[in-house]
Amino acid sequence: MVWWLLSQTYREAVPGPGDTLAALREIGFPRILHGIRVTLVNSLLGYAVALLFSLASITLAYLNKHLDAFFNALNTFIQSVSVLVWAIVLVMIYGVTSRKPPILVVAAATYPILLSTLYSGVRALDDQYKLLAKILGATRIQELVYFILPGIVPYLAGASRAAIGIALRISVVAEAFGASGGVGYWLVYSYDYGYKEGVFAWAWILILLMIAVDMLVLRPIERWTLRWKQVSQ
Amino acid sequence: METGEPVVIVEDLVKTYDGELVLDHIDLMVLRGESIGIAGPNGAGKSTLLKIIAGIEHPTSGRVEVRGRVGFVPQETLLLPWRTLRGNIMLAAKLRGIPAGEAKETVLWASKLLSLEEYLDKRPAQVSGGTRRKAQILMALVLKPDILLLDEPFTGLDQDTINALQEALLGLQRNHKLTMVTVSHMLDELMSISSKLYLLTHKPARIREMNLG
Numbered sequence A: 001m002v003w004w005l006l007s008q009t010y011r012e013a014v015p016g017p018g019d020t021l022a023a024l025r026e027i028g029f030p031r032i033l034h035g036i037r038v039t040l041v042n043s044l045l046g047y048a049v050a051l052l053f054s055l056a057s058i059t060l061a062y063l064n065k066h067l068d069a070f071f072n073a074l075n076t077f078i079q080s081v082s083v084l085v086w087a088i089v090l091v092m093i094y095g096v097t098s099r100k101p102p103i104l105v106v107a108a109a110t111y112p113i114l115l116s117t118l119y120s121g122v123r124a125l126d127d128q129y130k131l132l133a134k135i136l137g138a139t140r141i142q143e144l145v146y147f148i149l150p151g152i153v154p155y156l157a158g159a160s161r162a163a164i165g166i167a168l169r170i171s172v173v174a175e176a177f178g179a180s181g182g183v184g185y186w187l188v189y190s191y192d193y194g195y196k197e198g199v200f201a202w203a204w205i206l207i208l209l210m211i212a213v214d215m216l217v218l219r220p221i222e223r224w225t226l227r228w229k230q231v232s233q
Numbered sequence B: 001m002e003t004g005e006p007v008v009i010v011e012d013l014v015k016t017y018d019g020e021l022v023l024d025h026i027d028l029m030v031l032r033g034e035s036i037g038i039a040g041p042n043g044a045g046k047s048t049l050l051k052i053i054a055g056i057e058h059p060t061s062g063r064v065e066v067r068g069r070v071g072f073v074p075q076e077t078l079l080l081p082w083r084t085l086r087g088n089i090m091l092a093a094k095l096r097g098i099p100a101g102e103a104k105e106t107v108l109w110a111s112k113l114l115s116l117e118e119y120l121d122k123r124p125a126q127v128s129g130g131t132r133r134k135a136q137i138l139m140a141l142v143l144k145p146d147i148l149l150l151d152e153p154f155t156g157l158d159q160d161t162i163n164a165l166q167e168a169l170l171g172l173q174r175n176h177k178l179t180m181v182t183v184s185h186m187l188d189e190l191m192s193i194s195s196k197l198y199l200l201t202h203k204p205a206r207i208r209e210m211n212l213g
Ligand SMILES: Nc1ncnc2c1ncn2[C@@H]1O[C@H](COP(=O)(O)OP(=O)(O)O)[C@@H](O)[C@H]1O
Pocket: B017, B018, B022, B040, B041, B042, B043, B044, B045, B046, B047, B048, B049, B203
């Protein structure tokens, strides 16, 4: 409804639903599928890199105070650099056709999210199980393996849901700076050629993709990791 | 090892937290096979005293000697929510270096004694507070303690559960030659399971034996 009203008001700039549907047909299913696949892979690989790094970071930080300070500083640094800067610098380094810039931009954007949630999770669990660890005479490594890492899973799932949502959004921005494909690339490509219906078509693809990923993947995962919190009595 | 010899000796124990005196020159002796109760108001220092005996907290000054292995049941139940009760108990045994076979044997008889068998494969969130408390006790028993320290084991339980748990604890103490030290802010909870009662006064806590005769 809103969309239809907008397209009636700004007839020049905003194509209506009918024109957009036609554009979708014109772009064609194979290209749409390919664009979605590139964006999904960029997002997930970038998220995976951030996940590995953040898990490694909290593990090392937990075992060593100096490394704790180091990762805090690193996190502050990464957080203070704009996504725009990452995208431009990485495209300059790897070239426009490389798949690495979007992946690494996504990693840089999601690492702070994962890290800060995992950090607060570790702190909460450490407080909660300090006494138990003492009673059982657990070493720091045993505490990490048996109390912290299993306990962190729900925190991780919650953070991942946010992180993957952001990964999709950031990935398309980074794709726009290169020429390695993906929904973001095609969006800007359509824009550069003044193909308004194409811009709207790709925008809708992006929105539907985000909703689908959240409902079909992220929510079920989160629910699964929280299963032991439910009270069944 | 005969009954009657001292297994917990506390002499002139002082504990301060940030300069604030909590335990004020405490003397206590527990003999092997005895079950003693220590009552006192909230904040008196009962948990602190038990933790010091368990070796979890350190005294500011004074002497604490414990002869034998200690099992400590904390005031708040501390079970890992992602493991079943059995999973928690077996992890405790593993971390303390108790062979799995021995631990399973303990789980077998002790879960029967505590009427815990049907809940062993449930997670903490799926059982009642009383069942969680019993699991916490089993988690201490699986370490094969000579001395069992219980911090407010009856708090928050209904009277039937309290009676059953007191019965089970008495059985443990008699049949397995356990030495028991139980603290509670409710004196009457300690009466039926203790052969000696002590009173911790309000902070800074001093201790005195109560006349049961
Ligand atoms: N870790 C701690 N740091 C500082 N003060 C503490 C700590 N543990 C206990 N206390 C203080 O010591 C006193 C005795 O506490 P506690 O032993 O828990 O009493 P009780 O178990 O008899 O209720 C309280 O005033 C409490 O605030």
